Amino acid sequence: MVTVVVVDDSAFMRKAIATMLEKDPGIKVVATARNGEEGLELIRRHQPDVVTLDIEMPKMDGLTALRHIMMEMPRPVLMVSSLTTEGAEATLKAMELGAVDFIPKQLSRVSLDIIKIEEDLRNKIRSVAGRRIRPMGAARPAAPAAHAPGTAPAGGPGAAPAPRAAVTRAKSGQRRDVVAIGVSTGGPPAVQKVLAALPADFPAGILIAQHMPAAFTGPFAKRLDGVSKLTVKEAENGEPFRPGTVYISPGGKHLRIAQKISRIDIVVADEPREALYKPSANELMASVGEGVGRRALGAILTGMGNDGMEGMKVLKARGGRALAQSDATCVVYGMPKAVVDAGLADEIVDIDDMAGALVDGLYI
Known part of the structure; x- marks a missing residue:
């Protein structure tokens, strides 16, 4: 049984959230609180x-x-x-402090999507329950060293984590120049950690599909631009794809690339409208794989479900390289697990080591 405390100053919201959650017999709302002080007391109890x-x-x-x-x-x-915008900025700050995700207040409105919203809320509760949570900046947990699929972690049970080994760089001098990242639940602090660690001379451009509402992606890009040595912006349809720039997909849209004779253009589009997630990591990964082939480097970070796995199949089939975040450092080990279980991951990487893996992964 997953137990939940609901803290909200709106009696309507407390009732709405509790009612939605308790439609699942495996979830029980054990208490509700009207403010933070009352909430802390009930959480302790x-x-x-x-x-x-x-x-x-x-x-x-x-x-x-x-x-x-x-x-x-x-x-x-x-x-x-x-x-x-104000809600987005406060929520992004909360996720930096350790919150794993958010629930939109609009879930209380009567709409044709209410069943999907309820199911998403219950899935989030079930997925994050029992996960070990660390505030941003806390010491990394003891976890097995990152390793390639089919190989055992170094050391035995309880061994201290070893630093990630650098990938041997080929002598051809060729390198990948398009990086695609798919991420969902727990993503904002994970993405921030990766981008903050990348060097100013990172030679590739980066495209990011983060499952996030439209009101959030602009503030998210602005926040990332403030901590990264690279330029971070919300992607615009038709703009040129440039190295050293990070493009965040606008919420409610899909992000792709269009390979032209001498350049790559950014594509921001509505189709396919029926996609479960907008932006879709599947759409992004498939587009990058089809567009640039072996010049593509894909990474799937923390998130529920399996978005990105089908697109990664295309990227891998065209010669690209695939990275997956490790279970030990994910808030929800869903999307990366799907890639690993499908045998697509070239490397499984702790989030603290992901920036280094992206740098090394550019070399073919």
């Missing part, structure tokens, strides 16, 4: 598996409460966020 936490509340707001939770009793926290 009930020790729930997961917490849902509003941001704007009287007495103690959600960010303050989150800091207390992460210092005193770390556990998976889902923020309840408004889909506005």
Whole structure:
């Protein structure tokens, strides 16, 4: 049984979230709270598996409460966020502090999508329950060293993690120049960690499909631009693809590339409208694989489901290289697991080592 404490100053939202969650017999809302102070008391008392936490509340707001939770009793926290610029900025800050994902306040509205929204909420609760949560900047956990599929980690049980070995660089001098990253739940701090660690002279361009609403991707790109030595921006349809630039797919759109005779252009499009995720990591990976073949480097980071796996098949078939984030460092080991289980991952990498793996992976 997964236990949940719901913290929100809106009685309607507390009831809506509890009702949606308890339609799953494996989830029980053990308490609800009206503000951060009350929430902390109930979390200490009930020790729930997961917490849902509003941001704007009287007495103690959600960010303050989150800091207390992460210092005193770390556990998976889902923020309840408004889909506005201000809501996006506060939610991204919350995920830096250790929150794993967010629930849109709009889930309370009656719509034809309510069943899908309810299912997504319950899936998030089930997926993050029991995961070991670390606030951003905390020491890395003891975990097996990254290793290639089919090989055992170095050392025996309980061995200290070894640093990731650099990939042997080919003498041909050729290198990959297009990097595609697919990511979902737990993604913002993971992506921030990777981009902040990349050198200013990183010679490739990077395309990122992060499952995120449209209101969030602009603030997300702006936040990343402030911590990265590279230029980070929200992608625009038709703009030229440039090395040293990171393109974030706008929420609700798909991100692709179009290979021209002497250049690559960015494509931002609505189709396929029926895709489960917009942006879709599958669409991005397949487009990069089809467009540049062995010049492509794909990475799948933390997230629920298997988005990116089918696209990675195309990228690999065209000669590209595939990386997957390690189970030990994922908030949700879903998307990377699908790539690993399909035998597509050339390397399994801890998030702290992903920037180095991207640099090394450029060499063919």
